[in-house]
Amino acid sequence: MKFHRGALSVVWASSLVTTLPSVIVPAQAWIPHAQRVSRPIARGVLSVSSGTSRAYSWLTATVLADDNVSSSSNADGRSGTTQPALGHEIAQGTIVSAFPGGLTAVHIDDSWTSTDEADAVPSSVEAVSVATPKVSKPVTVTAAGDLLGMHVGFPNGSVGVVVAHRPPVVFVYNDDDLASKDGPVKVFDSRATVTLSEQAKVVDVFGRYAVKGEESTSNDQKLEKGAKERVMFAPIPQxxxxxxxxxxxxxxxxxxxxxxxxxxxxxxxxxxxxxxxxxxxxxxxxxxxxxxxxxxxxxxxxxxxxxxxxxxxxxxxxxxxxxxxxxxxxxxxxxxxxxxxxxxxxxxxxxxxxxxxxxxxxxxxxxxxxxxxxxxxxxxxxxxxxxxxxxxxxxxxxxxxxxxxxxxxxxxxxxxxxxxxxxxxxxxxxxxxxxxxxxxxxxADETTVFEETEFASSNDKVKTRIQMLVSKKIPLTVANLQKIGNSHIPSASEGQRRLVLQHVDDxxxxxxxxxxxxxxxxxxxxxxxxxxxxxxxRIGIGADTPSRADAPALRRIVERLRLDLSQAASMDGADVTSKASQSQIRKQQALLLAMYQPAGAGGRRLSESCTAVLAASEGYLDQAVDHGALAGTQQGRDVVQALLEHVNAVSPASMREIDSSLDINTETRRDLTDAIASHF
Incomplete structure (x- = not known):
């Protein structure tokens, strides 16, 4: 058994589900026989009581009764309120690993069995309506039958929430770094919830209100009648x-x-x-x-x-x-x-x-x-x-x-x-x-000597040149790779980068x-x-459905946009002396100018996006590009800004029509084109 000081612990629980339910695990995620593992899997089916009352308030964001909220503390100085009613105990376990800062691994005890009939509860949970003084019966929605999101109580009285469940171990997080490894850890049938607060715009991970100007949070607040609690780890929509x-x-x-x-x-x-x-x-x-x-x-x-x-x-x-x-x-x-x-x-x-x-x-x-x-x-x-x-x-x-x-x-x-x-x-x-x-x-690191295996994904021509250097015992440095015309220079952390890219692909x-x-x-x-x-x-792609993610107005204007940009990009480094090639490059520059927007500068209205792209597509920005008004230059920004201001002033009705309908008809497009032409 391995233990690290801190609040991250691993707990071993009993009465765990043998397979993950379909509401959490998509069909493609079922574990095939070939991938089964040899760690023990606990027995039984675990679910959430539909009669569970209000969740632990320390783990809940609550609606403020007023704006004057100050932080509250327990006797030991930690932020929080009184110990909540956590519901029925459904499993016990022991800590097998803990990490400083709140994560604990708990091995669920497969020999422990609850005799409480309340453990045999429906596997459903939904928003709990918070009333005063009663809690109304929640609306039913199918939920996961595993321990994700469940409350876990530690021997010292602190409570955490399960953030990952890999049977027979649950991984529990709380912000109490004093979780003790001595004594049994208990898993309850209540799930951590969050209550919406219109006034508390900034909350911490447990939904506690962050008090402005103070290095503290508070949850000593009253719940408004009718406020809804939502499960922190809710099932995916069915x-x-x-x-x-x-x-x-x-x-x-x-x-x-x-x-x-x-x-x-x-x-x-x-x-x-x-x-x-x-x-x-x-x-x-x-x-x-x-x-x-x-x-x-x-x-x-x-x-x-x-x-x-x-x-x-x-x-x-x-x-x-x-x-x-x-x-x-x-x-x-x-x-x-x-x-x-x-x-x-x-x-x-x-x-x-x-x-x-x-x-x-x-x-x-x-x-x-x-x-x-x-x-x-x-x-x-x-x-x-x-x-x-x-x-x-x-x-x-x-x-x-x-x-x-x-x-x-x-x-x-x-x-x-x-x-x-x-x-x-x-x-x-x-x-x-x-x-x-x-x-x-x-x-790339100029001092790094790379291995031949790091070029395994390169083409045959590059591989042949790499083998030539290796055969002559010439080190694969950046300088030597550049001498043989290798455009792919791995970084010193290329292996780590490949793992990250593999993760991104997943x-x-x-x-x-x-x-x-x-x-x-x-x-x-x-x-x-x-x-x-x-x-x-990928919304609406490859399926015969009316599902679409784009605005019809922009779709009708940018039909060739991706192709135009790709064709121009493929000419990078090629001979562009022909008029056709120069025209393609100019069009790419005009499109990039029309779509140039610095990060954090604010978004355009749909009508403005349509205007900018239409002007570039129809060639109205070509002359500006030829005179140096490129994307990223002040001259380029001024050209586009002046165009948008002009069209907004000349054709306000057409601009409003696009923004309200998200579409553009023949008449509106003609009006927009005329307004653009009148500016140039």
Missing amino acids: VKDIALINTPMLTGITMVDALAPIGRGQNMLVIGHDVHDMRGLATDFLQTQLRDNAGVQCVYAAIQDPKDVQQRLQRAGLDDQVHVVIPTLRAKGKDPASKAAEAVAMAGTACAIAESYALDQGKHAVVVIDTIDLHKTLWDATTRVLVDVFGVDAVVEGDRNGAASSEMRAFYSSLIQRAGQYNQRRGGGSVTLVLLTSIPPAN LISMSDGQIWFDERLQAAGQSPPMDPQRSVT
Whole structure:
């Protein structure tokens, strides 16, 4: 048994489910016979009581009775309130590993069996209506039959929440770093919940209100009558509850809305090496929603750098309109695994807030998860614990070599697939997820000597030249590789980069689309540095359905946009002396000029995006490009800004028509073209 000082522990529980239920694990994620592992699996079926009363208030964000909220503390000085009623004990276990900062691994005791008849409860849980003084019966929705999201009580009285369950071990997170390894750990049949608060816009991972100007949080608050609690780790929407995605969630970023549009109820990955660019896009997206779509609710899980996120929102005037989930203030000394566990819980809290709007009020909500990378960090930590406790045969080969096992895909899907457009029977609301993920830049180290195996993916010509250097015992340095004309120079961390890219590929296979920011395009001055060949939405692609994520108006204007950009990109470094080639390059430059938008500068209206792209497509920006008005230059920005101001002034009715209908007809397009021509 291995134990690390701190609050991350592993607990061994009994009466666990033998297989993950379909509501959490998609069909493709079932573990085949060949991938079964040799760690023990506990017996029985575990479910959640439909009669469970209000969840532990320390783990719940509550509606404020007034604005004057101060922090509260327990006798030991920790923030919190009185011990809650946790429901029925359904399993016991012992801590087998703990990490500083809140993550604990608990081995569920397979020999422990509850005699309480209340353990045989329906596997369902839904929003709990908070009334005073009673709690009304919750509405039923099928939920997971495993321990994800369950409350876990430690011998010292602290309570955590299960953030990952890999039978027979549960991984529990709380922000009490004093969890004791002595005595049994108890798992209860109540799930951690979050209660929507309109006044508490900034909450921590446990939903506690962050008091402005104070390094503390408070949850000593009263619940308003009728307030709804939402399960932190809710099941993914079922097919019977969702409708087709057919309404765009415009980002205001012309290139994104044209090439990789986001639909209402969709999940979308944003991939790149520069987190500032990605955060800028996320901020612009939220700003566009709050400007153009009355009633859209925005939630931001500020996992990586909450101060930077809050400052961005404040500069954009969004700080009082966006729900922000921040890490707990006791962040010092946290092990990376504990930070990752908190990040997973933060993502769950953010989704729960959004689901409260979507399912309880029929509204549309957008959730930005600042990074999904820490999910992989937590998964790797759980794998190491399983190997330490049970040996290497306790995990499948995919987990050992960094690939995506069925079990890991189920873990990710429990977050990614929480996005959805609900049907009218479920209120007609939606949850749209934007998930940021980072990749390391491919920087070469001039002093590094590379191995021949690092060029295994290169073409035969490069391999032949590499073999020639190796045969002559010439070191594979950057300088020598450049001498033989090798354009692919691995970085010193190429192996790690490949693992990250493999992880990104796994995420892409589970998502509805991706926006890929390329470092080469950023270095060339393109903004956003979006790769048109790797950025795509998969909503409505390859299926004979009316499901679409894009706005019809922009779709009708940009029909050849991706092809034009790709053809021009393929000419990079080629002979462009012919008139046809020069014309193609000029058109590419005009399109990039029309779509140039610095990160965080704010989004355009749909009519403005249509105007800019139409002007470039019809050749009205060619002359400006020939005179040096390129994307990223002040001259270029002035040209586009003047054009948009002119068209807004000359054709306000047509612009309003596009914005309201999201479409463009022949007459409106003709009017827009005439307005553009009159400017030049």
